[in-house]
Amino acid sequence: MPLYNRTDSVKYALRYALSPNPDYPPFPNDCTSFVSQALRAGGWTMIDGGRKDNNVWWWGLSAWSKASYTWGGAHNLSQFLASSRRAKACAESELKLGDVVQCANGDHVFHTTIVTMAGVCTVDGDGPFLSYHTNNTLNKDLAVFKKAMGSATFLYWKIADEFKS
Numbered sequence: 001m002p003l004y005n006r007t008d009s010v011k012y013a014l015r016y017a018l019s020p021n022p023d024y025p026p027f028p029n030d031c032t033s034f035v036s037q038a039l040r041a042g043g044w045t046m047i048d049g050g051r052k053d054n055n056v057w058w059w060g061l062s063a064w065s066k067a068s069y070t071w072g073g074a075h076n077l078s079q080f081l082a083s084s085r086r087a088k089a090c091a092e093s094e095l096k097l098g099d100v101v102q103c104a105n106g107d108h109v110f111h112t113t114i115v116t117m118a119g120v121c122t123v124d125g126d127g128p129f130l131s132y133h134t135n136n137t138l139n140k141d142l143a144v145f146k147k148a149m150g151s152a153t154f155l156y157w158k159i160a161d162e163f164k165s
Contacts, residue, residue, distance in 0.1 A: 001162045002043055004086075006098035009042025009159075013116045017131040017138040024059070025066050032112040033059075033072045034133035035100060039114075042098060044086065045165040054079035078102055078109040081157050090158035092142070095128050100157040101142065103149050111152075113145070 016034065020026060027033045036059065040046070049056030051068045054076055059067045069076040081087040087100065095101070095115050103111040112132065117139045119127035129139040146154065 002045055002165050004039075004044065004098065004159055004161050004163060005042045006096065006159075006161075009038045009098040009114070010116050012041035013038040013114050013131045014138065017116070017133070018136050020133065020136070027072050029134045030072070031132050031134040032074045032077050033067065035112045035114045036067075036071045036077070038098075039100075039159070042159075044163070047084075047165070055083060056080075057084070074102055074112045075109040077112060078104075078155060084163075085160065086163040087157040087159050090156050092154070092156050094158055095142075095156055096158070097128075099159050101130055101145075102155040102157070103152040104155060105152060109155065111149075 016037070020030065021037060024033065024037055046058040046061060047056045048058055048061050051062060051065045054070055056068045057070045057080055059071050070080040081100070097115055097118060099115045101113045101115065102109050113130040114132065115128045116131040117127060117129035128142050130142055130145055131138050
């Protein structure tokens, strides 16, 4: 079984949080693509299939599409995380480096972030801290992020340390 390397995933996210990796084509709202890139850097293997299927996860495998919907769409990634056994829903207090936090309005998930710094006391808060794209951000305190997101609800995903490819 492949292993998820949290350190490699976080290193990638920290490196590209503020300036996107030019090896990946830009998406207009690229928060989920950014997190997918970090998960791939951490060892996630791609799963081929139709780009609209929520049980696949890939980038660059098709001549007519750059990525599956699960690679680049927050709502689709949440469906993949829920069914793939590569992650499970968890409590906020269980988040570790390399885990994923998503925002939703009702049943629609619209934003994806990754935990890039553990809870530590800083001027900006006590963590955990998130990095994300669309509005390129490095190490934003989760409490500050939640306050800025207003009435959104949050999904916390514990990424499995081992997964079936």
